[in-house]
Ligand SMILES: Nc1nc2c(ncn2[C@@H]2O[C@H](COP(=O)(O)OP(=O)(O)OP(=O)(O)O)[C@@H](O)[C@H]2O)c(=O)[nH]1
């Protein structure tokens with residue numbers, strides 16, 4: 001086996017951007033300005049440290065604004081970007097994860113929400129290493145909540161599990177996690193500092209708060 005430069009299992013990334021950002025207001029938070037850069041660009045630039053293929057999952061009408069938000073992107077010439085458009089919008093993150101992972105050609109992929117500008121490539125690398133030989137690795141915080149939109153999955157089984165969940169009565173993402181061989185990593189057991197990796201920007205107030213931290 002030829003190790004990657006970081007001696008980590010290689011994985012792709014899926015960025016979930018297909019939500020309607022209702023708590024954020026009328027604007028699409030994926031392309032909202034955060035400290036001089038569209039939010040999704042923060043995520044793409046970070047993920048480019050660890051992956052060579054990024055799949056952006058969104059609705060059809062978002063593709064053009066998101067493409068504009070990501071061009072030109074310096075220093076990422078080796079990163080391939082693709083779009084995976086939801087065939088049916090508004091199925092929630094489970095629908096987005098299914099659409100995105102179906103477009104992935106690597107065995108494993110990190111899934112990260114577009115509103116997590118502090119996402120952590122080192123943390124995702126740790127999750128990829130923990131997921132090796134399993135169908136995924138997801139962090140459970142001390143308060144008991146899973147972090148499925150900053151996680152690593154084996155693309156094919158997780159996409160299939162999301163498809164089955166969408167067909168069932170209980171459409172919660174936790175049902176998909178239960179259906180696959182997903183390693184649950186307790187927050188306290190992580191080797192990598194979490195920092196603000198799991199922080200999502202849901203409101204304009206949260207955006208301003210994140211901006212203050214990024215610019216001070
Ligand atoms: N493809 C797809 N992605 C979604 C959908 N709903 C949420 N997401 C994504 O999942 C991630 C987490 O979702 P939320 O934080 O609830 O984002 P949101 O649904 O856009 O925002 P709210 O309307 O305020 O809940 C974000 O990256 C969203 O873009 C959906 O219906 N389809």
Ligand SMILES: [Mg+2]
Pocket residue numbers: 019
């Ligand atoms: Mg939502």
